[in-house]
Amino acid sequence: xxxxxxxxxxxxxxxxxxxxxxxxxxxxxxxxxxxxxxxxxxxxxxxxxxxxxxxxxxxxxxxxxxxxxxxxxxxxxxxxxxxxxxxxxxxxxxxxxxxxxxxxxxxxxxxxxxxxxxxxxxxxxxxxxxxxxxxxxxxxxxxxxxxxxxxxxxxxxxxxxxxxxxxxxxxxxxxxxxxxxxxxxxxxxxxxxxxxxxxxxxxxxxxxxxxxxxxxxxxxxxxxxxxxxxxxxxxxxxxxxxxxxxxxxxxxxxxxxxxxxxxxxxxxxxxxxxx
Amino acid sequence: xxxxxxxxxxxxxxxxxxxxxxxxxxxxxxxxxxxxxxxxxxxxxxxxxxxxxxxxxxxxxxxxxxxxxxxxxxxxxxxxxxxxxxxxxxxxxxxxxxxxxxxxxxxxxxxxxxxxxxxxxxxxxxxxxxxxxxxxxxxxxxxxxxxxxxxxxxxxxxxxxxxxxxxxxxxxxxxxxxxxxxxxxxxxxxxxxxxxxxxxxxxxxxxxxxxxxxxxxxxxxxxxxxxxxxxxxxxxxxxxxxxxxxxxxxxxxxxxxxxxxxxxxxxxxxxxxxxxxxxxxxxxxxxxxxxxx
Numbered sequence: 409x410x411x412x413x414x415x416x417x418x419x420x421x422x423x424x425x426x427x428x429x430x431x432x433x434x435x436x437x438x439x440x441x442x443x444x445x446x447x448x449x450x451x452x453x454x455x456x457x458x459x460x461x462x463x464x465x466x467x468x469x470x471x472x473x474x475x476x477x478x479x480x481x482x483x484x485x486x487x488x489x490x491x492x493x494x495x496x497x498x499x500x501x502x503x504x505x506x507x508x509x510x511x512x513x514x515x516x517x518x519x520x521x522x523x524x525x526x527x528x529x530x531x532x533x534x535x536x537x538x539x540x541x542x543x544x545x546x547x548x549x550x551x552x553x554x555x556x557x558x559x560x561x562x563x564x565x566x567x568x569x570x571x572x573x574x575x576x577x578x579x580x581x582x583x584x585x586x587x588x589x590x591x592x593x594x595x596x597x598x599x600x601x602x603x604x605x606x607x608x609x610x611x612x613x614x615x616x617x618x619x620x621x622x623x624x625x626x627x628x629x630x631x632x633x634x635x636x637x638x639x640x641x642x643x644x645x646x647x648x649x650x651x652x653x654x655x656x657x658x659x660x661x662x663x664x665x666x667x668x669x670x671x672x673x674x675x676x677x678x679x680x681x682x683x
Numbered sequence: 684x685x686x687x688x689x690x691x692x693x694x695x696x697x698x699x700x701x702x703x704x705x706x707x708x709x710x711x712x713x714x715x716x717x718x719x720x721x722x723x724x725x726x727x728x729x730x731x732x733x734x735x736x737x738x739x740x741x742x743x744x745x746x747x748x749x750x751x752x753x754x755x756x757x758x759x760x761x762x763x764x765x766x767x768x769x770x771x772x773x774x775x776x777x778x779x780x781x782x783x784x785x786x787x788x789x790x791x792x793x794x795x796x797x798x799x800x801x802x803x804x805x806x807x808x809x810x811x812x813x814x815x816x817x818x819x820x821x822x823x824x825x826x827x828x829x830x831x832x833x834x835x836x837x838x839x840x841x842x843x844x845x846x847x848x849x850x851x852x853x854x855x856x857x858x859x860x861x862x863x864x865x866x867x868x869x870x871x872x873x874x875x876x877x878x879x880x881x882x883x884x885x886x887x888x889x890x891x892x893x894x895x896x897x898x899x900x901x902x903x904x905x906x907x908x909x910x911x912x913x914x915x916x917x918x919x920x921x922x923x924x925x926x927x928x929x930x931x932x933x934x935x936x937x938x939x940x941x942x943x944x945x946x947x948x949x950x951x952x953x954x955x956x957x958x959x960x961x962x963x964x965x966x967x968x969x970x971x972x973x974x975x976x
Contacts (some may be wrong), residue, residue: 409868414780424796428837524718578694606800608800
């Protein structure tokens, strides 16, 4: 029995990974021949073989940059407050429960929030800006949680030494804790951004378009992103578009896996340094 | 003096960023409530909860949430039924059987499963899993909850395996030593000692996985279909709450129309479900932390 369970455990551990590998393999076989320089630089088109991902790729880059600009300072700020400044009490426990809850809100609900607040009330329209604000709120809990963990991992002795030298709280945070936890914070931020790159539903809800003839040139422009372009191709019946979807997925997965790889590398390096 | 003023302003700025997260929650609840309130001025709560048809986009309009709810619960149930046994077995294998060094390598690799964008999983379900299953199940429709649910199950495996493994790992080693000292096999130790000791953490991981499955959007929007239908048959097309929100968003719906408000009514239903699940898991987690600290 004991041995049976051991092999069952190995089987389960490999199951998901093997399925994923089969899938990526089948996509590579289909999609790789579709990828060339023109696929990356062409605008979307009604003809599958002329379609490219240029506008969607540029849309993703715009959204990613703006999302980072919004989510980073707020997420790190909130984490610093919760770890170093807040006293145990009602306020801090409300903040804790709240962040834990936000992390569990389905992404499509953030889309509804963005649609009403950013698109309608603030009249941003279905712009890059509205999309970036929506995704920034979506990844905020992830950034906060991982930043807190990184700051928490800094040994208490560093804080004590800093205060003993007469440093203020902010001096300790900005000159000791942030540099010491930088690697850990970056790991979390990159993982959060890799989630943002793959998000589809909230951006569809705020009205990002499947067909955009030009790459955005300002934050107020209409936009599409890579996952929405892929979704659009999946939902078309003609054979050629399925091939495009496979090729688009290869690009999207490469971006996601590279970001995850960087995050794991940074984490390992940082953990070694901390020791 | 200057220094103290500076410290004061910095602390308040940081506090403001933390408070912003509370504002986000208030925003979500306010937006959903206001639009849902407008919706319920035109459609009675009774009709919403008991009508067995959901056809807001047709001329003969019905506004019963049950078909969307059944679609959501059916796909989630399939995902959970697949992911819980697999995920739990993985966590037990890693913490009780595998070599120590294996843990550090396999966990980030498994977490890749959750990092794959869901639109990619949707494509997988539609173009690989459904045709494959049609080989065994002749009546399987091109859109169905079975393959959407199974693929969603693959996606949530790491949620269960990772969190459960953390819980098993946190059980004090003395319990393990005592079990082996009494002559237990690894299997007896795993199921009679470790799993019960880590049960609250395991339950939290399952609740979070259910919440994730209920809120998952793109896999079901792509592979489960867009036909609201009150059924428990996993082989026919259904529509989930999330897929409906996407379907309406793709069309050209006028702001302020009843159709526009339906997505908020559907959204608040979804939000209530996930909110309850998240709150339960948070409560259990708090208790669990106290137990071992």
